[in-house]
Amino acid sequence: MSAAFSRPRAGGGGFGQLLRAEWIKFKSVRGWVAAMAAAALVAVLLGVLSASGDHASCSSGPVEVACPPPVVGPGGEAVDDKFYFVHRPLAGDGGITVRLTSMTGQIRKPDVTPGQRNVVAGVVPWAKAGVMIKESVEQGSAYAAVMMTGEHGVRMQHNFTHDVAGRPGGVSRESPRWLRLTRSGDILTGYESADGTTWTQIGTATLAGLPQTVQIGMFATSPGDLTVTRGDVGGSVAAVRFTEATGEFDQVDLQGDASGAWRDDDIGVTVAPDGSEHHPGRAGQSGGVFSVTGVGDIAPTIEGPTPERPLSSALTGLILVIVVAVMFITAEYRHGLIRTTLLAGPRRGRTLAAKALVLGVVTFAVALPATAITFTVGGRILRDNGNAVLPVSLLTQVRVVVGMAALFALAGVLALALGALLRRSVAAVVTAIALIVVPHVIATTSVLPDSAAQWLLRLTPAAGFAVRQSIPQYAHVLGHYAPIAGFYPLSPWAGLAVPAGYIALILGLAVLRLRRRDA
Amino acid sequence: MREHLHAEWTKLRTLAGVGWLLLAMVVLTVAVSVAASAVVSCAPQGCGHDPAKISLFGVQVSQAVVAVLAVLVITDEYGTGMIRLTLTAMPHRTGVLAAKAIIVAGLTLITGSVAVLASALAARGVLLGNGFAAGTLNLISGPMVRAAVGSVLYLALIAMFSLGIATAVRDSATAIGVVLGLLYLFPALILMIADDGWQRLLWRLSPMNAGLAVQATTDLAGLPLSPWAGLSVLAAWATAALLGGGLLLRMRDA
Numbered sequence A: 001m002s003a004a005f006s007r008p009r010a011g012g013g014g015f016g017q018l019l020r021a022e023w024i025k026f027k028s029v030r031g032w033v034a035a036m037a038a039a040a041l042v043a044v045l046l047g048v049l050s051a052s053g054d055h056a057s058c059s060s061g062p063v064e065v066a067c068p069p070p071v072v073g074p075g076g077e078a079v080d081d082k083f084y085f086v087h088r089p090l091a092g093d094g095g096i097t098v099r100l101t102s103m104t105g106q107i108r109k110p111d112v113t114p115g116q117r118n119v120v121a122g123v124v125p126w127a128k129a130g131v132m133i134k135e136s137v138e139q140g141s142a143y144a145a146v147m148m149t150g151e152h153g154v155r156m157q158h159n160f161t162h163d164v165a166g167r168p169g170g171v172s173r174e175s176p177r178w179l180r181l182t183r184s185g186d187i188l189t190g191y192e193s194a195d196g197t198t199w200t201q202i203g204t205a206t207l208a209g210l211p212q213t214v215q216i217g218m219f220a221t222s223p224g225d226l227t228v229t230r231g232d233v234g235g236s237v238a239a240v241r242f243t244e245a246t247g248e249f250d251q252v253d254l255q256g257d258a259s260g261a262w263r264d265d266d267i268g269v270t271v272a273p274d275g276s277e278h279h280p281g282r283a284g285q286s287g288g289v290f291s292v293t294g295v296g297d298i299a300p301t302i303e304g305p306t307p308e309r310p311l312s313s314a315l316t317g318l319i320l321v322i323v324v325a326v327m328f329i330t331a332e333y334r335h336g337l338i339r340t341t342l343l344a345g346p347r348r349g350r351t352l353a354a355k356a357l358v359l360g361v362v363t364f365a366v367a368l369p370a371t372a373i374t375f376t377v378g379g380r381i382l383r384d385n386g387n388a389v390l391p392v393s394l395l396t397q398v399r400v401v402v403g404m405a406a407l408f409a410l411a412g413v414l415a416l417a418l419g420a421l422l423r424r425s426v427a428a429v430v431t432a433i434a435l436i437v438v439p440h441v442i443a444t445t446s447v448l449p450d451s452a453a454q455w456l457l458r459l460t461p462a463a464g465f466a467v468r469q470s471i472p473q474y475a476h477v478l479g480h481y482a483p484i485a486g487f488y489p490l491s492p493w494a495g496l497a498v499p500a501g502y503i504a505l506i507l508g509l510a511v512l513r514l515r516r517r518d519a
Numbered sequence B: 001m002r003e004h005l006h007a008e009w010t011k012l013r014t015l016a017g018v019g020w021l022l023l024a025m026v027v028l029t030v031a032v033s034v035a036a037s038a039v040v041s042c043a044p045q046g047c048g049h050d051p052a053k054i055s056l057f058g059v060q061v062s063q064a065v066v067a068v069l070a071v072l073v074i075t076d077e078y079g080t081g082m083i084r085l086t087l088t089a090m091p092h093r094t095g096v097l098a099a100k101a102i103i104v105a106g107l108t109l110i111t112g113s114v115a116v117l118a119s120a121l122a123a124r125g126v127l128l129g130n131g132f133a134a135g136t137l138n139l140i141s142g143p144m145v146r147a148a149v150g151s152v153l154y155l156a157l158i159a160m161f162s163l164g165i166a167t168a169v170r171d172s173a174t175a176i177g178v179v180l181g182l183l184y185l186f187p188a189l190i191l192m193i194a195d196d197g198w199q200r201l202l203w204r205l206s207p208m209n210a211g212l213a214v215q216a217t218t219d220l221a222g223l224p225l226s227p228w229a230g231l232s233v234l235a236a237w238a239t240a241a242l243l244g245g246g247l248l249l250r251m252r253d254a
Helices: A001-006 A015-028 A030-052 A310-335 A336-346 A350-382 A394-422 A426-447 A449-459 A461-468 A492-516 B002-014 B017-039 B051-055 B059-080 B082-089 B092-129 B142-169 B170-193 B198-203 B209-213 B227-251
Strands: A057-058 A064-067 A079-081 A083-109 A117-119 A128-136 A142-150 A153-160 A162-166 A179-184 A187-193 A200-206 A213-221 A224-231 A234-239 A243-257 A263-267 A282-286 A289-294 A299-300
Touching: A001 A224, A001 A299, A001 B002, A015 A030, A015 A336, A015 A350, A030 A213, A030 A310, A030 A350, A030 B170, A083 A128, A083 A234, A083 A282, A083 A289, A117 A350, A128 A179, A128 A243, A142 A179, A142 A187, A153 A187, A153 A394, A162 A200, A179 A213, A179 A243, A213 A243, A263 A289, A282 B059, A282 B227, A310 A350, A310 A394, A310 A426, A310 B170, A336 A350, A350 A394, A394 A461, A394 A492, A426 A449, A426 A461, A426 B059, A426 B170, A449 A492, A449 B017, A449 B059, A449 B082, A461 A492, A492 B082, B002 B059, B002 B082, B002 B092, B017 B092, B017 B170, B051 B092, B051 B142, B051 B209, B059 B082, B059 B170, B059 B209, B092 B142, B092 B227, B142 B170, B142 B227, B170 B198, B170 B209, B198 B209
Parallel strands: A213 A289
Antiparallel strands: A057 A064, A079 A299, A083 A117, A083 A179, A083 A213, A083 A243, A083 A263, A128 A142, A128 A213, A142 A153, A153 A162, A179 A187, A187 A200, A224 A234, A243 A289, A282 A289
16 A cells, blocks of 8 residues: 555556556456356357257258268369360370360250249350360369350469459350460460460469379360349348350360370269269260360359358347447446546546557457357357368468457447447447447348448448458359358458448547547 | 326436437438438349338338437436436336336337338339339338338337336446347347248247338248238337336336
């Protein structure tokens, strides 16, 4: 006691003392500590509960079997690798040159008369036909390909996630497309030409560790046609319908040691329980003209159970955090404690900063174990229930877990700043919930169209939820990239920066107001 | 009862910010509905959007303002200690709560009618411009009238629900947290559960999902509950909250 009085300090002590004072205030209110613990508990329990209710199995005829694990590409991501491949082994360096003279196909549209298949002629935007060099005929093995697409012109793609654009436009007998792909060691180079004499390089791909003998040839594939409808109880239902694409190649010219015979392989074709192939591809050859028809896609998978799914429970915990955070400041006004606080720490901005820092750190410390447990245990349960959870890298997993804990902390500090600015608990709680929780709920569950939902998740602090998206959006894969399907309009860290920006603004206003006005 | 009503009306009239809250309720309903209508469009062969739901979309946001008003009516008295004076002057506690409920419900019904009518009219023009058929937007046809009247009743029931919870909880921040949590978290929870049976059960229990079924005019067969049955779910929540709040008010010290 005497020691404390014997060393009085000007200005009410350092920042450390302010922090300590705020920490003591926080921990001495049993209700706040309990509510924080409850926030973490509720988030974990709801997350684990929702995961345990989430069962999946795949039917194999009359019996239900566990779904096969997703095919994984060289980069570790889940991939679709399903196409028709007319190929030969190529030993060492070499290449292939072809002339693509047409690309046609069919698309199944939603039935107009029930029970009657409604199939129209056409190719979907990312239907692919072209030349490929692939490590082996194993699904998910390394590859590079130069191809013509339905609506995106010539492309060079490799290892599922890489895509380089060539010349746009279409293909016809009058204006055929010449495609060339060469291998030199680990380096594969793609070229295109309009006449077969002047060639333009599209790009190169380095496939490290490519074996001496690879498969070289022509392929075709066509992803399903995507239609999105709204579900009865909210959410959306994405349906994918059968499509196929056919490429016609002539002037096929192989360079290097590719002396074997042509082989046809329907890579990854779906086999029905009775052993028949479902929507098989096909190929034909007459007089040097090859016709290859394929169904499927060669691209990263974007649909499926994501590992962050159990973390949806975070919203519930967020409301509790918001209420505690607001009361942490408004209770001072209600009980008149603020006058004592400001007497003890007359530099008002610093006092408020200390309060915000303490609350942010406490929230983060409580939220981090909660998000980590929800993510790992929930993910484990999802897998045990037969869900083929999409694999993501360890770095992404850490980002999702830490990022969600950071979002909790940011939401808490934002609510505290609102409490300091408005000084009334109801107004602050409502504003905080309206800024953070409501936009996310409305954007992901309501009748709002996707574009409006995306704007909501760009402009409001709810943009921070972007940090939990683990499967990225790919420009070269057509998908239902909407908040309702778990895709956010901002990148993870840019999303988290939005609530941080709001905090800077509102905390600044609160400090101004605290300085100018009597408490 | 007349004195009770008079007393509560005087208190509410002089509560700071009530006028602003009512104004915010109307403005938010209209503005959000018009904004939602502006971003949807409909092809000539039809679209999956429900014109009634979109032209009354603002209710989903302005219900929060209604909740604030209803919560403040009671928690403000606890915050200032006024409640002790109120209960001394009017010892019949259920009567006090009933009077508060009547005043708040009346105010919400009047303001809600203005808000819903204005937003239906304003959104109608926008939706017509976006390709919606005029037939689906007829403001005097059965389903549309049901959606509009139902939305006004929905707002009044939200007020009763909030008042009941606030009476039970007594603290303003906690009360508004509980109310908004129950309203907005159910829709998110429903999407978290993958099982279809559970989804529909939760939907039937959710005050917001079931209650807003009264706004649906298309695809009624796909809904887990009929519009009026949905609204009665919210009515059950409101009754339970008011009864619980009233019981606690009688049993506890103020």
